[in-house]
Amino acid sequence: MALIITEEQKLLRDSATEFLAMNAPIEQFRELRDDNYRAFDEGLWTKLVEMGWTALTIPEEFNGLEFGYTGLGQVLEEMGKNLTKAPLFSSIVLGATTLTESSNQELKAAWLTHLMDGTKRFAFALDEQTYFDPTSIATTAKKANNQYTLSGKKTMIIDGASADAFVVVAKTEDNEINLFLVEAKTAGISISTDVLLDAGTYASVTFDQVKVSEANRISTAGQGSNLLNQILNTACICLSAEMLGMVSEVFGQTIAYLKEREQFGKRIGTYQALQHRAAIMFSEIELCKSVVIKGLQAIDEKSEDLDQLASLAKAKLGKTIKLVTNEAMQMHGGIGVTDDVNIGFYFKRARVLQRLFGDYSYHLDRFARLNKY
Numbered sequence: 001m002a003l004i005i006t007e008e009q010k011l012l013r014d015s016a017t018e019f020l021a022m023n024a025p026i027e028q029f030r031e032l033r034d035d036n037y038r039a040f041d042e043g044l045w046t047k048l049v050e051m052g053w054t055a056l057t058i059p060e061e062f063n064g065l066e067f068g069y070t071g072l073g074q075v076l077e078e079m080g081k082n083l084t085k086a087p088l089f090s091s092i093v094l095g096a097t098t099l100t101e102s103s104n105q106e107l108k109a110a111w112l113t114h115l116m117d118g119t120k121r122f123a124f125a126l127d128e129q130t131y132f133d134p135t136s137i138a139t140t141a142k143k144a145n146n147q148y149t150l151s152g153k154k155t156m157i158i159d160g161a162s163a164d165a166f167v168v169v170a171k172t173e174d175n176e177i178n179l180f181l182v183e184a185k186t187a188g189i190s191i192s193t194d195v196l197l198d199a200g201t202y203a204s205v206t207f208d209q210v211k212v213s214e215a216n217r218i219s220t221a222g223q224g225s226n227l228l229n230q231i232l233n234t235a236c237i238c239l240s241a242e243m244l245g246m247v248s249e250v251f252g253q254t255i256a257y258l259k260e261r262e263q264f265g266k267r268i269g270t271y272q273a274l275q276h277r278a279a280i281m282f283s284e285i286e287l288c289k290s291v292v293i294k295g296l297q298a299i300d301e302k303s304e305d306l307d308q309l310a311s312l313a314k315a316k317l318g319k320t321i322k323l324v325t326n327e328a329m330q331m332h333g334g335i336g337v338t339d340d341v342n343i344g345f346y347f348k349r350a351r352v353l354q355r356l357f358g359d360y361s362y363h364l365d366r367f368a369r370l371n372k373y
Helices: 007-023 026-034 042-050 069-082 088-101 105-116 224-260 272-301 306-337 343-355 360-370
Strands: 122-125 140-144 147-158 165-172 177-183 189-195 201-213
Touching (some): 026 069, 026 343, 069 088, 069 272, 088 122, 088 147, 088 165, 147 177, 177 224, 272 306, 306 343
Parallel strands (some): 140 165
Antiparallel strands (some): 140 147
8 A cells, every 4th residue: 555645534534633723722732731731622522533543543333433543643643743632543443443343242332332432441550570571460250159359569651540441461370461451440549649740640550459340351362462463553553643743843843043043143954064964854754654553554454563553653753752852952052951842741751652662772673573584
């Protein structure tokens, strides 16, 4: 498939650009940060639901739009440009994808409608280490009669403090990875929150002998690892779409600054050394556009190369966003590290996204192993 988007996807992107400019400009990010690091604006979330963004990837049989991840990627890219804070990634990219890719029809019927209308939100409970390792799962799920008992602790849960239910990755007694849906108000769950560099709120959740019914086991026997892999591939590509929006916006703001800032009687954009550095950034961003659109298309097409394309996207965007945000800070000079301009917000957000679901080194190694290098 050609590395371009359709007219319908362009219209979605354009509507997202206009909507976010009016309803979620970068100033809202400042307001949420200054309001005791509020996770997101409930009013904005309601409007996102009304726009239909929560239904983009949901199958039509569950009253979704089934517009695909390539379409959703256009929305995420625009959200990245504005640093929009909303639980679209946690609840839809992670939560809804978990259900749509599973074979548990009862859970799909019970929850997908609520995820689409925004009345319920999911959070994905995977990480247990200070570094990303989806194979290192210490949380256990022991079965007795028709229920499981979950014990363990999860960290770095995106939007975990406001979630109505958690998708919990645990190991059953046969040492197999399985996924469970656990409502947040279930007895034995305790939640604490931390604010990270990007002013985002992340949760740590302890599961102390939490009882979960057999019906809330999302993955079937032998399916857990494959389901988790599919979710993580989708997450990496969708995060890469958000990062693409960020690098595009940072680059645009930096070029505008080079054209207006004067030093030694000349605009600094006329200095050839800075022009060369800007050209390198431009070239890298253009490559990123191809990588992201290919990855999004691969999700929709259920490509056999999805594993490789997911790691390619996350590694490439992780490396490029570091380059672009670093260069932007350098080219802005001292003002770049102050609160007077927005570049610092993108710089900090970039550092968190680089590490979520595996950093550059992790995915470079995974890509090499998948291709038997």
